[in-house]
Structures are given as C-alpha cells and as structure tokens.
Amino acid sequence: MGNNKREPIVEEIKDKAGDHRLRVTAHNGNILTSSPEGYKNKQDCIDSSVTSSIAILKKYNPELLK
Numbered sequence: 001m002g003n004n005k006r007e008p009i010v011e012e013i014k015d016k017a018g019d020h021r022l023r024v025t026a027h028n029g030n031i032l033t034s035s036p037e038g039y040k041n042k043q044d045c046i047d048s049s050v051t052s053s054i055a056i057l058k059k060y061n062p063e064l065l066k
Contacts, residue, residue: 008032012042020045 009025019038022045025031039045057064 012045021047022046 006027008027011023013021013023013026015038016022017038019040020042021035021038023034031032034048035045041046054065
C-alpha cells in the first residue's frame with residue numbers, strides 16, 4: 001500500500017495511554033476506520049484489526065475473499 005496515490009494509508013499509532021491502534025486514511029485525508037480500542041501489544045492490535053476486516057468482508061462482499 002502507499003505506492004498508488006489513491007490507495008489508503010495504514011498507520012500504527014499510539015494513543016494518549018500508550019496503547020497501539022491502527023488507522024486507515026483515504027487518499028483524500030478522510031479517516032476510513034480506526035481501532036475501536038487500544039492494545040498494549042502491537043501484534044494483538046494487528047490481529048484484531050485483520051479479524052474485524054475479514055468479518056466485514058465476509059458479510060458485505062464475500063466474493064473478495066475467494
């Protein structure tokens with residue numbers, strides 16, 4: 001991601017409490033999604049975000065997962 005100007009930007013950020021969060025920003029600067037909660041462990045944050053994304057795709061566009 002990030003090579004094409006229209007691709008979203010995925011960022012790992014730390015919140016005020018020092019917890020890890022992921023944020024996905026569109027090419028125009030609009031925030032598309034962000035972690036609903038912070039995680040002490042970076043890998044837990046990534047795993048949770050991936051699991052949530054797959055669940056959304058399964059529900060709304062399962063063809064993308066084939």
